[in-house]
Amino acid sequence: MDTILILDFGSQTTQLIGRRIRDLGVHSSIVAGDTAIEDSLLRDVKGIILSGSPASVADSDAPVPDSRVYQCGVPLLGICYGLQRLVADHGGTVDATVAREYGRSRQHYRRQHPLFKGVPDGFVSWMSHGDSIRELPADATLIAESEHGLPGCISFAQTNSVGIQFHPEVTHCEYGDTILENFAVGICGARRQWTVQHYLELEGRRVRQQVGSDPVLLLISGGVDSTVAAALLLQVLDPQQVHLMYIDTGLMRHRESEEVERGLRDLGARHLYLINAEERFLSRLAGISDPEQKRAVIGDAFIEVQQQEVARHISGDYFLAQGTLYTDLIESGRGVGTKAKVIKSHHNVRSPLVEAKRAAGRIVEPLSGLYKDEVRRLGKLLGVAAHTVDRHPFPGPGLAVRILGEVNREKCDILRAVDDIYLSQLRSRGLYHQIWQAFSVLLPVRSTGVTGDARGYGYVAALRAVISRDGMTADVYPFPPQDLLEISALITNRVPEVGRVVYDVSSKPPATIEWE
Numbered sequence: 001m002d003t004i005l006i007l008d009f010g011s012q013t014t015q016l017i018g019r020r021i022r023d024l025g026v027h028s029s030i031v032a033g034d035t036a037i038e039d040s041l042l043r044d045v046k047g048i049i050l051s052g053s054p055a056s057v058a059d060s061d062a063p064v065p066d067s068r069v070y071q072c073g074v075p076l077l078g079i080c081y082g083l084q085r086l087v088a089d090h091g092g093t094v095d096a097t098v099a100r101e102y103g104r105s106r107q108h109y110r111r112q113h114p115l116f117k118g119v120p121d122g123f124v125s126w127m128s129h130g131d132s133i134r135e136l137p138a139d140a141t142l143i144a145e146s147e148h149g150l151p152g153c154i155s156f157a158q159t160n161s162v163g164i165q166f167h168p169e170v171t172h173c174e175y176g177d178t179i180l181e182n183f184a185v186g187i188c189g190a191r192r193q194w195t196v197q198h199y200l201e202l203e204g205r206r207v208r209q210q211v212g213s214d215p216v217l218l219l220i221s222g223g224v225d226s227t228v229a230a231a232l233l234l235q236v237l238d239p240q241q242v243h244l245m246y247i248d249t250g251l252m253r254h255r256e257s258e259e260v261e262r263g264l265r266d267l268g269a270r271h272l273y274l275i276n277a278e279e280r281f282l283s284r285l286a287g288i289s290d291p292e293q294k295r296a297v298i299g300d301a302f303i304e305v306q307q308q309e310v311a312r313h314i315s316g317d318y319f320l321a322q323g324t325l326y327t328d329l330i331e332s333g334r335g336v337g338t339k340a341k342v343i344k345s346h347h348n349v350r351s352p353l354v355e356a357k358r359a360a361g362r363i364v365e366p367l368s369g370l371y372k373d374e375v376r377r378l379g380k381l382l383g384v385a386a387h388t389v390d391r392h393p394f395p396g397p398g399l400a401v402r403i404l405g406e407v408n409r410e411k412c413d414i415l416r417a418v419d420d421i422y423l424s425q426l427r428s429r430g431l432y433h434q435i436w437q438a439f440s441v442l443l444p445v446r447s448t449g450v451t452g453d454a455r456g457y458g459y460v461a462a463l464r465a466v467i468s469r470d471g472m473t474a475d476v477y478p479f480p481p482q483d484l485l486e487i488s489a490l491i492t493n494r495v496p497e498v499g500r501v502v503y504d505v506s507s508k509p510p511a512t513i514e515w516e
């Protein structure tokens with residue numbers, strides 16, 4: 001499949017470049033910036049993008065690509081640091097003393113270039129660079145300049161390269177998608193062959209080859225990724241080979257476990273182990289109110305229950321499947337090697353089972369080539385219920401981090417009742433899909449209220465709704481006031497233990513999305 005290869009030098013937006021290219025229908029693949037450029041790597045590669053970087057080309061340990069990248073004959077596009085890399089590697093000079101640019105800057109053409117086909121002069125680009133170009137290499141041509149008079153685009157005839165100082169992958173950059181399309185499709189001639197249907201065919205063949213007729217075990221969390229992974233395995237393998245295990249921690253939402261079971265049976269699951277471990281989790285959580293300690297206790301209990309139950313249900317030489325995504329691979333450093341930062345590790349339980357299976361080379365990760373939105377599309381293709389595919393994220397420790405302070409069964413039941421009203425109201429009012437993540441929180445305080453003629457002393461529930469791209473930052477969802485008032489009234493009417501409802505108006509940062 002025609003591919004645009006992205007050499008990652010550690011920029012925070014490398015993933016975005018990959019996604020934007022795929023959104024054009026062209027397959028993209030990210031590798032570490034210093035990956036050896038060998039023929040096998042280049043087999044389907046029609047173009048190469050050199051990403052940005054927090055490093056400066058002047059640093060002695062600045063990341064450099066394999067020099068063969070300049071001789072391979074494939075068109076190159078340098079973005080930000082990638083452009084500065086091209087300048088330095090072609091004999092020009094870059095330093096930090098010229099000028100810096102951050103934020104919006106208009107670009108003005110000095111020459112024509114196919115990269116800007118359909119992009120008007122003076123378009124707004126998005127800058128974030130401390131170093132600038134002082135001297136152009138001999139074979140370089142200035143294509144565009146920023147409104148501050150700094151080189152915005154340079155081409156290099158000898159190596160079929162072009163570089164831009166701005167970031168076309170960020171949404172603030174006007175015509176960013178057109179520029180990436182002009183490169184991938186126009187200049188490189190990459191064909192738009194990337195569809196989830198195609199992925200399913202390729203991955204199905206690969207998984208069948210990898211596991212043969214051995215059994216495969218997949219632990220189901222109830223979230224999108226593990227459910228879509230289950231649907232894929234059930235479709236591409238003999239369903240008799242596929243063993244699914246779901247551990248109900250007692251910290252799940254209203255009827256969630258029943259829905260998970262129904263969904264998996266509808267997808268054709270034959271070996272489905274539903275483990276009710278509520279008692280085991282809640283007894284461990286008794287008396288603990290520190291959030292990190294709660295997470296640790298839940299993580300440990302999870303590992304223990306998993307080990308016991310897996311041993312009870314499956315033995316021998318089986319494969320372990322995981323719903324790892326492309327972003328998880330890259331964030332955990334396995335995708336791009338040394339340059340990636342470990343961001344999400346605290347969210348994933350590192351279980352001995354996973355470690356042992358990984359060491360034995362018996363892990364199957366059928367979604368590891370996909371971004372989250374692609375997983376949702378694949379889920380739809382595989383017949384996973386829309387309700388599951390479009391679900392908001394839900395944290396591994398579940399309601400335990402949404403019940404502030406000590407967790408017990410009674411509080412879980414109260415929060416489940418509140419959250420069920422909140423989420424079903426969001427769906428019935430058509431608000432659910434405007435929000436990135438919505439949930440309710442039970443506060444460890446009680447407040448006075450009146451019900452009928454009596455004074456009550458009820459719990460306080462907080463409602464949260466945020467808009468976000470990836471959970472790293474978040475804005476408060478501007479809730480329509482009438483909907484908020486009506487939902488709040490429904491909650492206090494139907495859940496007698498709750499006497500007061502508040503709406504959280506904090507963005508991230510400074511707050512986090514979850515309350516603990």
Ligand code: XMP
Pocket residue numbers: 295346347348393394395396397437471472508511512513514515516
């Ligand atoms: P925060 O609260 O850190 O949340 O702003 C960002 C995103 O991560 C989710 N989250 C977790 N997910 N285990 C998880 O699997 C956790 O311990 C955890 N803590 C937060 C949160 O729901 C949000 O989507």
